[in-house]
Each structure stands twice: as structure tokens, then as C-alpha cells.
Amino acid sequence: MNIRSLTRGDGVVIGAAVVLFIASFLDYSSYCPQGIDCSRIDNPNAWDSLGILMSVYLAGVIAAALVIVSRAMPGRKVVGLDLGQFGAALTVFALWTAFWTILDISSAGAGLILGLLATIVLAGAAIAGPLVPFLKAPLLSPAGPAQGLQGGQQPYGAQPGQGYGFPGGQQQAPYGAQPSQGYGYPGAPQQGQPAQADPAQAQAQQAQAQAQQPAQGGAAPAGDFTPFWFAVPVARPLYGEDGSPNPIAELAPGTWYLAVEQRGQSLIAQTQDGRRGVLQDTTGIQRG
Numbered sequence: 001m002n003i004r005s006l007t008r009g010d011g012v013v014i015g016a017a018v019v020l021f022i023a024s025f026l027d028y029s030s031y032c033p034q035g036i037d038c039s040r041i042d043n044p045n046a047w048d049s050l051g052i053l054m055s056v057y058l059a060g061v062i063a064a065a066l067v068i069v070s071r072a073m074p075g076r077k078v079v080g081l082d083l084g085q086f087g088a089a090l091t092v093f094a095l096w097t098a099f100w101t102i103l104d105i106s107s108a109g110a111g112l113i114l115g116l117l118a119t120i121v122l123a124g125a126a127i128a129g130p131l132v133p134f135l136k137a138p139l140l141s142p143a144g145p146a147q148g149l150q151g152g153q154q155p156y157g158a159q160p161g162q163g164y165g166f167p168g169g170q171q172q173a174p175y176g177a178q179p180s181q182g183y184g185y186p187g188a189p190q191q192g193q194p195a196q197a198d199p200a201q202a203q204a205q206q207a208q209a210q211a212q213q214p215a216q217g218g219a220a221p222a223g224d225f226t227p228f229w230f231a232v233p234v235a236r237p238l239y240g241e242d243g244s245p246n247p248i249a250e251l252a253p254g255t256w257y258l259a260v261e262q263r264g265q266s267l268i269a270q271t272q273d274g275r276r277g278v279l280q281d282t283t284g285i286q287r288g
Contacts, residue, residue: 009129026111229288
């Protein structure tokens with residue numbers, strides 16, 4: 001899974017799950033009779049009680065895993081519920097059990113107190129994550145075009161040293177000409193000898209070239225669509241072109257995608273691995 005698809009809410013969920021797992025090794029009871037040296041008493045932790053371990057600590061960790069995995073596999077369901085919804089329900093169950101357990105024990109230890117606090121944060125982040133704008137924001141800031149090039153990452157569909165279709169990159173040379181070399185220049189690549197490229201790159205270049213070439217005998221029609229690069233502000237599903245209700249991929253913030261066609265208010269987008277699908281929600285996208 002692309003780490004840039006994680007939101008701030010997902011980061012809180014992961015952090016709370018880590019704290020909850022650590023709390024399972026701490027004493028959940030601090031009972032010490034008067035007049036006894038309690039330094040030698042080995043109080044039990046959650047791993048000594050299977051019921052508390054499974055219903056509070058491991059239930060919370062499993063719930064956090066389901067919430068995060070739902071990002072990588074959108075549309076997957078468990079007993080009719082989306083993975084994220086099922087995980088959120090499991091966090092509420094862990095919180096409910098921890099709350100009544102700590103009321104039932106007269107001398108709760110650090111493990112149980114810390115576990116209750118962790119389940120409160122875990123349940124709150126799992127439920128409010130998709131609703132609160134602050135928690136819906138990307139965990140990592142999207143890298144700009146210049147940052148991506150400085151980091152050594154070439155934009156999708158570009159050759160080393162080129163910026164085809166990428167914001168701020170070099171534009172294609174005139175038809176039949178090479179940079180600093182005229183057509184037929186000695187040693188220059190001749191027409192009919194294209195550079196080697198992977199199939200997805202070739203498709204992107206062909207779509208860009210066809211959109212940039214004007215119609216013969218005049219200018220290009222006003223309704224022509226020009227492919228462009230874009231990034232999404234938050235993770236958004238990409239649906240199949242056949243109209244299937246299940247997403248085929250998820251577009252992650254911080255990554256540039258190629259829009260190859262427009263259908264009404266939707267865009268036909270192409271991912272880095274060459275898959276094409278319909279992006280239904282185009283609000284707030286950043287064009288390159």
C-alpha cells in the first residue's frame with residue numbers, strides 16, 4: 001500500500017494500536033494486601049487472562065489493522081460491512097469491554113488504565129476519521145513536481161532527463177526534429193526508430209501527441225480533450241469503465257496520474273501500472 005494514501009486519522013489509529021499492544025504487557029491489576037511486601041508480587045497482565053486479552057487488547061489491534069487494510073482494498077466486505085466499518089465497530093466493542101472491566105476491578109493497574117485510554121483514542125479516530133476534515137487530510141504532504149524530480153523519481157511516462165506531460169517539464173520537440181538536431185542530422189535518430197519505452201508510457205505519449213496535433217486544414221476543434229497530469233487531495237476510488245460498482249484501484253495523494261479522457265463530470269484516469277478507470281469525484285484535484 002502506498003503510504004501517501006494514509007490520512008491523519010489512520011496515523012492516530014496506528015499509534016493507538018501500538019500503545020494498546022504495549023499496555024497488554026503491563027499489570028492490569030495492582031492489588032496489594034496491607035502489611036505485605038508487594039515488591040515481590042507478580043501481578044498478572046492481559047496475557048494471563050485470555051478473555052481480557054482477546055476482547056480488549058487484541059480486538060483493538062485487529063480492529064486497527066482492518067481500518068488500515070480497508071485503505072489498500074476498498075470495497076472488500078466482512079459480514080456485509082466494509083472492512084473499515086467492521087474495524088470501527090470492533091474498536092467500539094473493545095472500548096465497551098475495557099470500560100466495564102476497569103469498573104469491575106477495584107485496583108486497576110497501569111496496563112488496564114492505559115488500555116482504556118488507548119481504546120478511547122482508537123475508537124474515536126476510527127469513527128471520526130472519515131468525517132472530520134482535519135483527520136481526512138493526508139498524513140504526508142504531497143510532494144510537488146519539483147520535489148519529485150529532485151528526489152530522483154521520474155514522472156510517469158517520462159524518459160530520464162525529460163518531463164513529458166509533467167508540470168514544468170520539457171515540451172515535445174516539433175514533429176520530425178530532435179533537440180539541437182535538425183531532421184536528418186548525422187547521428188540523430190531517424191524517423192521510424194522510436195526510443196524504447198514500456199507499453200504504458202507509449203500509450204500516454206500517443207494520447208498526448210494525438211491531442212496536441214491540430215486537425216488538417218485548420219485549428220483543433222474546441223471540444224478536443226488534452227490529457228493532463230493531476231493529483232488528488234485525498235484518497236479516492238477508481239472505478240472500472242464497465243460501470244462496475246466495486247473500485248479497481250485507489251488514487252493516493254502525493255502521486256501524479258494521467259487523465260486521458262473526460263466523460264461528463266468524471267475523468268478517465270490511468271495509474272502507474274497502466275490500469276484505466278473512472279474517477280467520479282474530481283472536486284479539488286490539482287492539475288499539473
